[in-house]
Amino acid sequence: MRTTRKRIRWGLGFGIPAVTMAIALLIFLCGTKFYRHKLPGGSPLTRIVHVFVATFYKWNVSTYQEEKNVYRIEEKEVSIFGPRRQQLRTDQFRFLDKATVEDELDHECKTTFNWRLCTVQEVEEVKDVLGLLPIWMACLMYGVVFAQSSTFFTKQGSTMDRKIGTHFEIPAASLQCFTSLSILLLVPVYDRIFVPIARRLTGNERGITMLQRIGTGMFFSIISMIVAALIEIRRIKVAKDNGLIDLPNATIPLSIFLLLPQYVLFGIADVFAMVGMQEYFYDQMPDTMKSLGIAVNLSVVGVSSFISSFLISVTEKVSCRSKGGCWFTNNLNKAHLDYFYWLLASLSAINLCIYIFLASCYQYKNAQKDISNEDEESLSGRPLLPS
Numbered sequence: 001m002r003t004t005r006k007r008i009r010w011g012l013g014f015g016i017p018a019v020t021m022a023i024a025l026l027i028f029l030c031g032t033k034f035y036r037h038k039l040p041g042g043s044p045l046t047r048i049v050h051v052f053v054a055t056f057y058k059w060n061v062s063t064y065q066e067e068k069n070v071y072r073i074e075e076k077e078v079s080i081f082g083p084r085r086q087q088l089r090t091d092q093f094r095f096l097d098k099a100t101v102e103d104e105l106d107h108e109c110k111t112t113f114n115w116r117l118c119t120v121q122e123v124e125e126v127k128d129v130l131g132l133l134p135i136w137m138a139c140l141m142y143g144v145v146f147a148q149s150s151t152f153f154t155k156q157g158s159t160m161d162r163k164i165g166t167h168f169e170i171p172a173a174s175l176q177c178f179t180s181l182s183i184l185l186l187v188p189v190y191d192r193i194f195v196p197i198a199r200r201l202t203g204n205e206r207g208i209t210m211l212q213r214i215g216t217g218m219f220f221s222i223i224s225m226i227v228a229a230l231i232e233i234r235r236i237k238v239a240k241d242n243g244l245i246d247l248p249n250a251t252i253p254l255s256i257f258l259l260l261p262q263y264v265l266f267g268i269a270d271v272f273a274m275v276g277m278q279e280y281f282y283d284q285m286p287d288t289m290k291s292l293g294i295a296v297n298l299s300v301v302g303v304s305s306f307i308s309s310f311l312i313s314v315t316e317k318v319s320c321r322s323k324g325g326c327w328f329t330n331n332l333n334k335a336h337l338d339y340f341y342w343l344l345a346s347l348s349a350i351n352l353c354i355y356i357f358l359a360s361c362y363q364y365k366n367a368q369k370d371i372s373n374e375d376e377e378s379l380s381g382r383p384l385l386p387s
Contacts, residue, residue, distance in 0.1 A: 044288065044289040044291070044292045045292075047122060047125065047126070047288065047289070048126050048129060050115060050118060050122065051096060051099050051118050051122055051123055051126040052096075052126075053115050053116075054098075054099035054115060054116055054117055054118045055095065055096050055098050055099040057099075057115070057116045058098040058099055058101050058103070058116070059098060061098045061101045061103075089120055089124060090124060090127060090363070092127055092131065092363065093126075093127045093130055093131075096123050096126060096127060097123060099117070099118040099122075099123055100117075100118055100119065100120050100123055101117075102117060103116075124286075125286035125288065125289065128284060128285065128286050128365055129285070129286070129289065129292075131284075131362065131363065132281065132284060132285070132296065134358045134362075135211070135214075135280070135355075135358060135359070135362060136281075136296060136299075136300065138351060138354055138355040138358055139214065139273075139277055139300050139355075140300060140303060140304050140307060141218075141304075141347060141348055141351035142214075142217065142218050142221055142269075142273055142300075142304070142348070142351075143300045143301050143303070143304020143305070143307070143308075144304045144307050144308045144311065144344065144347075145221045145222075145224070145225060145344055145348055146221070146266070146269075146270075146274075146301065146304065147301075147304060147305050147308040148225075148228075148308070148341075148344065149176065149179060149262075149263065149266050150173075150176060151308075152337060152340070153175070153176075153228070153259060153262065153263065154172045154173045154175075154176070155172075155332060155337075156172075156228075156231075156232065156235065156259060156332070156337065157172030157173075157175055157256045157259055158172040159235070159239075159248075159250075159251070159252050159332055159333070160172075160235065160251070160252050160254050160255065160256040160258070160259070161251055161252065161253055161254060161255050161256060162251075162256045170256070172256065175256065175257075175259055175260065175263050176263065178260060178263045178264060178267065179263050179264070179266045179267040179270065180267070181267070182263070182264050182266075182267020182268060182270075182271075183267045183270050183271055186267065186268060186271045187271055187275070190271055190272075194207060195207035210276055210279050210280040210283065210284075211276075211280065211359040211362060212359075213272050213273075213275070213276035213279075213280075214272065214273050214276040214277055214280060214355075214359075215352065215355055215356060215359060216272040216273075216276075217268075217269045217270065217271070217272030217273020217274065217276060218269070218273055218348065218351070218352045218355060219352060220265055220266075220268045220269035220272065220273075221265075221266070221269040221273065221348060222345050222348045222349055222352065223265055224262050224265035224266050224269060225341050225342075225344045225345035225348065226341075226342075226345050227261050227262045227265060228259075228262040228341045229338045229341035229342050229345065230338075231258055231259060231261070231262065232337050232338040232341060233338050234254070234258075235252060235254055235258075236333060236338070238252055238253065238254050239252050239333045244333060245333045245334065246331070246333070246334075247333070248330060248331035248332065248333060248334075252333075277297050277300060278294075278297050281293040281294070281296045281297040282294060282297070283365075284364065284365050286365075312328065312340075315327055315328070315340060315343065316328045319336070319339075324336065327339050327340050328340075
């Protein structure tokens with residue numbers, strides 16, 4: 001598409017993806033009648049707010065009252081939630097347990113939904129969500145590193161020799177496809193080869209835990225940044241040796257395929273980290289908030305992009321005031337992109353240490369098989385919370 005826009009015209013370059021998306025949308029709509037639709041059970045955000053509101057109302061409740069009156073609430077959970085996995089009571093975030101205590105005002109409440117009172121199930125679900133936040137924050141640094149593959153990596157490639165043969169020149173951004181190809185090739189290898197071997201060694205059904213998988217991806221992202229820094233050092237050296245340091249538009253006699261290792265390493269990192277995050281946030285979200293788990297996973301990339309932009313702006317301002325010169329200039333040959341890569345590698349290494357600590361403290365969701373054996377259809381009409 002980039003070649004089409006550059007060599008033919010922009011209208012055609014945007015028109016081809018537009019037609020392709022229209023065909024994809026048509027296929028999508030044709031398949032909707034085969035979907036299994038599930039009745040909505042209320043907003044997950046409303047459920048979270050409900051627990052905090054109830055906790056606020058019961059803030060002065062004593063521990064004795066909490067232990068004495070909570071059991072009656074547990075008996076009501078079957079009629080409210082229907083047959084789904086029951087969250088066992090945990091000791092983390094104990095202050096939220098106050099929301100499960102039933103007092104006299106709750107007895108007098110005649111409405112079907114009481115903002116002052118929650119079930120143990122509702123409280124434990126919110127605890128699960130809060131438990132994910134430290135891991136989510138630790139994953140942001142990986143997203144910052146991930147953002148460089150479509151920005152500075154492409155900028156590097158645009159200054160290098162991009163010719164294949166005599167006449168054909170590939171776009172610098174086309175090397176991103178090698179990250180996708182690496183993922184396509186390595187995901188089956190991971191599932192069919194790595195997991196069975198790891199399963200025999202660890203006894204874990206998944207081979208390694210979800211958090212271990214994410215941490216492994218973070219490690220490979222650090223290696224990718226180190227390799228990118230070393231390649232950038234070589235690129236600048238070749239530019240100096242050929243007297244091209246002051247010519248930003250000159251092509252450095254260095255093949256763009258020298259960047260392949262950092263793209264492939266990103267693909268390996270994604271197989272572990274990106275897939276691991278999708279699995280982790282979806283699996284560890286409560287059963288009634290699975291869609292929120294998908295949104296949380298996607299937010300890692302979105303929020304990290306903003307952090308990356310902020311980090312670049314701060315780095316640029318600080319570096320321009322130093323004697324070494326700006327790290328980011330229009331002339332990439334005079335910039336210090338390698339310094340920035342080393343900075344990201346260092347920050348990622350520190351973040352990985354913090355992540356390992358948080359992962360070692362994390363308690364995976366503790367749930368029994370079902371609350372009830374009742375038929376799900378008999379309870380499908382009972383709303384969990386108002387939308």
